[in-house]
Amino acid sequence: MTALLDARGLAKRFAMRGAGGWLHAVDDVSLAIAPGECVGLVGESGCGKSTLVRLLTRLTDHDDGRILFDGHDIGAIPAARFARTPQRALIQMVFQDPVDSLNPRFTAFDAIADPIRRLGTRESRASLHDRVRELADLVGLPLELLGRFPHQLSGGQQQRVGIARAIALSPKLLVLDEPTSALDVSVQAVILHLLADLRGRLGMSYLFVSHDLSVVRLLSDRVLVMYLGRIIEHGRVDQVFDRPAHPYTRALVSAAPVLEPSARRPRLRLSGEVLSAIDPPPDVCRFFGRCPEGYDRCGREAPNLRAVDGGDHAAACHLIGGAVLT
Amino acid sequence: MSPPLLDVEDLSLEFRTRQGVVRALEQVSFGIGPGETVGLVGESGSGKSATAYAIMGILDRAARVTAGRAVFRGVDLIGESESRRREYRGRELSMIFQSPRTALNPIRPVGAQIADALRRHAGLGRAAARRRAIELLDRVQIPDAERRSHAYPFELSGGMCQRVLIALAVAGKPALLIADEPTTGLDVSTQAAILDLIRELAAGGGMATLLITHDLAVVAERCDRIVVMHAGHVVEAAPRSRLFTTPRHPYTARLIASTPRPGTKLRDLVPVPGTVPDLRGVLPPCRYRTRCERAVDACDEPPLPRIIPAPGELVACRRPL
Numbered sequence: 001m002t003a004l005l006d007a008r009g010l011a012k013r014f015a016m017r018g019a020g021g022w023l024h025a026v027d028d029v030s031l032a033i034a035p036g037e038c039v040g041l042v043g044e045s046g047c048g049k050s051t052l053v054r055l056l057t058r059l060t061d062h063d064d065g066r067i068l069f070d071g072h073d074i075g076a077i078p079a080a081r082f083a084r085t086p087q088r089a090l091i092q093m094v095f096q097d098p099v100d101s102l103n104p105r106f107t108a109f110d111a112i113a114d115p116i117r118r119l120g121t122r123e124s125r126a127s128l129h130d131r132v133r134e135l136a137d138l139v140g141l142p143l144e145l146l147g148r149f150p151h152q153l154s155g156g157q158q159q160r161v162g163i164a165r166a167i168a169l170s171p172k173l174l175v176l177d178e179p180t181s182a183l184d185v186s187v188q189a190v191i192l193h194l195l196a197d198l199r200g201r202l203g204m205s206y207l208f209v210s211h212d213l214s215v216v217r218l219l220s221d222r223v224l225v226m227y228l229g230r231i232i233e234h235g236r237v238d239q240v241f242d243r244p245a246h247p248y249t250r251a252l253v254s255a256a257p258v259l260e261p262s263a264r265r266p267r268l269r270l271s272g273e274v275l276s277a278i279d280p281p282p283d284v285c286r287f288f289g290r291c292p293e294g295y296d297r298c299g300r301e302a303p304n305l306r307a308v309d310g311g312d313h314a315a316a317c318h319l320i321g322g323a324v325l326t
Numbered sequence: 327m328s329p330p331l332l333d334v335e336d337l338s339l340e341f342r343t344r345q346g347v348v349r350a351l352e353q354v355s356f357g358i359g360p361g362e363t364v365g366l367v368g369e370s371g372s373g374k375s376a377t378a379y380a381i382m383g384i385l386d387r388a389a390r391v392t393a394g395r396a397v398f399r400g401v402d403l404i405g406e407s408e409s410r411r412r413e414y415r416g417r418e419l420s421m422i423f424q425s426p427r428t429a430l431n432p433i434r435p436v437g438a439q440i441a442d443a444l445r446r447h448a449g450l451g452r453a454a455a456r457r458r459a460i461e462l463l464d465r466v467q468i469p470d471a472e473r474r475s476h477a478y479p480f481e482l483s484g485g486m487c488q489r490v491l492i493a494l495a496v497a498g499k500p501a502l503l504i505a506d507e508p509t510t511g512l513d514v515s516t517q518a519a520i521l522d523l524i525r526e527l528a529a530g531g532g533m534a535t536l537l538i539t540h541d542l543a544v545v546a547e548r549c550d551r552i553v554v555m556h557a558g559h560v561v562e563a564a565p566r567s568r569l570f571t572t573p574r575h576p577y578t579a580r581l582i583a584s585t586p587r588p589g590t591k592l593r594d595l596v597p598v599p600g601t602v603p604d605l606r607g608v609l610p611p612c613r614y615r616t617r618c619e620r621a622v623d624a625c626d627e628p629p630l631p632r633i634i635p636a637p638g639e640l641v642a643c644r645r646p647l
Contacts, residue, residue, distance in 0.1 A: 044513040045484070154601060155370070181511070184369040184540055186598035189584040196592050211513050214543075214586040218595065241588065255518040257543035259570060259587050264547070269522075270515065273469060 002071075003032035004172055004205050005056065010065035012051055021279045025051040026062070027229040033173065038199060038206040040220035040237065042213060042252070046277075048229040049209050053175055056207065057091050058082040070172060089119045089169040096178035098158035102150040108157075109146040112136065112164045119169055135164040138201075139194060156187035160194070167198065175207045180215060192218055213256045217241055222312060225249050228277050228286040231305070235313030245308040245315035247293050268292060285318070293319060330357035331534050332381070332502055337394035337404075339373075339380055339558075346606040350376045351558045352613075353394070357638065358502065363528060363535045365545030365566075367581070368555035371602045374538045377555070378504045380404065381536075382421050383411040398502070416447045420495040424507040426487035430479040436490045437463065437475025440497060447498045462493040466523060485516035489523065496527050503528070506538045521548055542585045546570055551638060554578050557602050557613035559630070563640040574635070574646040576620050612644070620645045 010029045013022040025048045033039050043049050054060040056067065058079050067075035074087050082088055092115075095101035102111050112132045116124050124131060136143055139160040150158055159179065166174055176195065180188040196219060199206060210216050216223060217237045225233040225240065225248070233246040244250045251268040258264050272290040280286060285298040297318050304324050305314040339351040351373045358364045366374050379385045381396045383403060395402045398419065403411060415421075423429045431439055440459035444450045450458060463471035466489040479487055488508060495503055505524060509517035525548065528535050537549055545552050545566070552569050554562040554577065562575040573579040580598040600617035603609065611628040615621050625644050633641045 044515060156601075185542065185581065186369055186584045189586075189595045189597035192586075192592060192595065193597070212586075213514065214588060217588065218586055218590070218592045252515060255515045256588075257514075257518070257541065257547045259543045259546045259582070259585055261546075263588055267518065269519075 004035045005033040006068040007031050011063050023278050024229050033205045036203050038220045040216035040223035041209045043226035047226045090172045092166040092171040093175045094162050094166045094179045097182050098162045108161045111161050115168045139164040155183050173205045177209045233315040239313040246317050247291050248287050331360045332358045333397045335395045338392045340390050341388050348605045354560050356553045358534050361532045363549045365549035365552040366538045372555040373558040417498040418501045420500040421504040422491045422495045422508050424510050426491045427479050435476050440494050466493045502534045504536045561642050574641040575643050576618050577614050
């Protein structure tokens, strides 16, 4: 099956003013998302998740690599011009904080109608009222709330508006950036069910960005673990979370709080400082110095992704014997 | 059980707003023993923070305590004058907040902010306060504390800022630390490190902790006893060992069922039905009534039963599980 989104060797460096040097925010990242698939992206703040999302959604230009989306080389279009291409409507985002991401002067109706008014076809603009009502229905937003402003809605209702707006143009890829981390667990459960249901009904693909591993696991088929600008492990969610191969993933999984005492794992504490992302030495593993299992080779040679067990599971660590993936 | 360090008794609190009186807390009761770690959980709007602010005496002007006491070491903090309360705050009683960056002064180096507190509360001189501030930064495991003490909050990560706030909070060796969502918005690994730090400081100094969070998994790992709040009521209080195996209040059971666990499938994740009720106007005796699948007509009859299955436990329900 051809992938909906196929990114190869993506890199983004930011020039550091004053101090000089380059911050390697995203470094040689490749990923593919199949039609209808949900891929999770996890990692600590500062690991480059947000920059990667900005590259994939064409908000920021990358320095290296290419991005194929739906058969088009969207990476070749400068970010400034991407807003006027037809593919723009097919990649949409749902943001973390529904309050901050909704215009306080727009009613729920206007918020949902806005993308259709801006990017919709002439026919979709003509049937705007019906389409907005249909979308509200899809996301379970009571129609009588369409006239309300964001501050008159609850957190869950605001996020429903955010989702309705994102699916208004029938996108093929929805990027979910921590969509439930600002919500209560009870509301989170409702929104997760809604997202799973919409994916099934509309056949969208998701890129689900979160630092909450248990939430990523509930929704995703596969997961990518990012550390200091690189993907250091990927695979099916059960492979990565039940049998993490990279020492960093193991530490991450063991740090997540768990309700049942029986499901708890011994905590792996990371010591030492995170290596700087400013001009990192190319021959050193990015996790070296913080890794409980690092040895001299890790300081001489940066590891590539190697196959761990069957399928897609791979990790970038010298301690894994599998074949190197290109 | 040893006599409690803090005993909150029948605390009721109202907010006067333009849209009417919000009955934010009603007869909230719980205790914290010396050195004990108690978790306070519930959805937004359940009154967790209002309870903490009432204990600390830092409520908004629109708030009014209408009944009840918060007895700390034999002294009712609610009835005390502001000047007396100020003597407790920062010394025996301190608090850390959810957004560490906004809780710190943005235009003053973090070391100086800690030194200020030490000069005010511990009566140290300028040089001694400065030395002690660096020691404290070191104790909260900020690497290179000497150099970092000159940093402004914007130069530090969220996790580092929270460590600075913890250093500030424990500077006066408090008997009770109230931590209001101390790790919300932080990464899992940072969250674990911050919670470890709080636990180590508590164990080392015999400090009791009230950990306020909406994350049940966090309290399940960190707290001896857990108090569950809903819409301004304490609906259940129980030791951790009992709460997660045999919750008695229907709301607690629903809250547990809505928390994701490793290995559970999405279909096993059951949301709590309905929303937290509007706390203005006339409310039924049980504020969970409209969301509860076990409700019967008798639930509308006052008063709300408060069953005490064992000392330190509570179930506020007519038809407990």
